[in-house]
Amino acid sequence: MAIRLTDVADEAGVSLATASRVLNGSARKPAEEISEKVRAAAQKLGYFPNAQAQALARASTKLIGLVVHDIADPYFSSIARGVQKGIQANGIQLLLTSTGGEADREALAVRAFMSHRTDAIILSGSRRFSEDHELAELLESYQTNGGQVAMIGQPFPATGGIQLDNEGAASELAGELLKAGHRRFVVLAGNPDYMTAKHRADGFTGKLKRSGVPVETALYGAFSREGGYLAMGDYLDQAESQETANQICVFCVSDVMALGAIRAIRERGLRIPEDVAIAGFDDIPTLGDVTPSISTARLPLEEIGRLAGEMVVAHSNSKLVVMTGTPVLRESTER
């Protein structure tokens, strides 16, 4: 069906070896005259190297795998964009899988990437406290076989990647909120089985406790927009009956949760920030489009993705970069 290198060689009247040497950067450069003939033949025939065959003959596939929870989530799509930027230009292609955050699908994705012999795997999305054992094992065997691994969030000790200082950033954010005069805090803590969610909630509540202004309520739920919406709604409905939901400041462990929470708040006719103040975490691009502007702990998501991409192409495997977030207060927490 497709044109093979053999066809090009025949057309040019040279051997397969020569054709290979001129068309794909080899150490040995055939004579210019011959090279030209080969290039002409390739051009004429519309030759495309078969990446599979090349991968088989060479060691590398020029493929890297990226696994995220949900590509439609701005958090992950920002990272994905960064990764693309980090690896592009090297002629590397990106294999993408969304797992929905399920541990078994994550392992499945890694397995698939291993099958495809991707040169590297970048894992985004939070680790869980429970049963990541299989994943760790897979990645370890992947690494011993020469694969590059970078995790974004809480890298395994053995893998390296980009560690996000969730706890620190959340703590700083709490400090800023205190300075701004807030005294009554509620935390939408998401799913505490996710390390990301837990660290952020802990960082926030820890700082407050140390400051003598403990969090009044911590609410758990899904680590998603829907989760934020439901948790916030439940709280408000219950608080309303007790007339307690006034002048509170709600910290959501992610911006998407905050977005959901905002919806719940608005549906109940409450104003932001007059009635309830709210802050998120991540600073996803979407925030630029909502009013009032939302306070958050800023993570340079695209930059993080780019860095991860660059790390794996540079083969700096077990390197660990710590990325810290910076609190940014905006209208949603003004008082």
Place this chain on the structure above:
Amino acid sequence: MAIRLTDVADEAGVSLATASRVLNGSARKPAEEISEKVRAAAQKLGYFPNAQAQALARASTKLIGLVVHDIADPYFSSIARGVQKGIQANGIQLLLTSTGGEADREALAVRAFMSHRTDAIILSGSRRFSEDHELAELLESYQTNGGQVAMIGQPFPATGGIQLDNEGAASELAGELLKAGHRRFVVLAGNPDYMTAKHRADGFTGKLKRSGVPVETALYGAFSREGGYLAMGDYLDQAESQETANQICVFCVSDVMALGAIRAIRERGLRIPEDVAIAGFDDIPTLGDVTPSISTARLPLEEIGRLAGEMVVAHSNSKLVVMTGTPVLRESTER
């Protein structure tokens, strides 16, 4: 380095052929006793099939390529998510490339996919009126070689895919806006070299013209958030001096442009919809988080992606599905 099928065969004391037959769905099923031995060996050794080698030996790579303009744009990430859903379960992997909307990078991406012998290519992102010739040629040769192609938006005559009735939906939206009582219209038409932008603008202005309420101003610019922001800003600055920007209804040819425009409007202290009404196109998920809610022409983006994914796995190549948008009026155009 990695475990090969040969190793498994040796371990199990059978031939390579037999091992292959039991581990990878072959028509011929070896005896249960033997199969069990092979599976045990594979399990023990931690065998992973080499997808490259399989691809070379079989015809198919179980890879499909998706090209979008920008994966961080909610429009495209919604589609990407749909595509994933459409192809998952078949053990198919997604190769993703963002092109930034540049024609040459688009062709480059397709070329790369062809090199990787993806079983199918899905093109999202708008076609241009100028020079898509190279792309068309590439895709044609890809198809004659048995590749599946689905384009989302305005499929080439030869490729099939999902055609979006941009013109019709824009026209309907105009109708609804008229019914709602709007009489002064401005169109942020984006970049008219993009077919999508032009069709939407044309559909909108055409309907208005036929109704005897012609558009007052059409503004051009980048087909992006930034473009919407700048175009809207320029218009308002100029209109302000002429005291004409009152009670107008702005139609943006995409939601992201509308988001940009809204920012420009707000920065000038104008209210939506009291001072200026605004409508977009697409109904990206982000809209669920902005206030006031934004009127738009709804396109079922995820569904569209899913459909495209299913089309290519079903090998229904040159099939053409027309997808129509439905206008939905919300707070941003109330009067």
Place this chain on the structure above:
DNA sequence: ACTATCGTGGAAAGCGCATTCCCAAGATCT
């Protein structure tokens, strides 16, 4: 009882390419 048929496992031929040898011819040196 003897041949025709079937079921099963193994040997071997590719799939398309990179690369290591190998060898011929020209360049360089003494």
Place this chain on the structure above:
DNA sequence: AGATCTTGGGAATGCGCTTTCCACGATAGT
């Protein structure tokens, strides 16, 4: 002028797997 390098193209091997094609024993058919 003869010996030693150097240069550059070609034949052949292997990457890991699928898939004919064969051989062989078991079963069935008359």
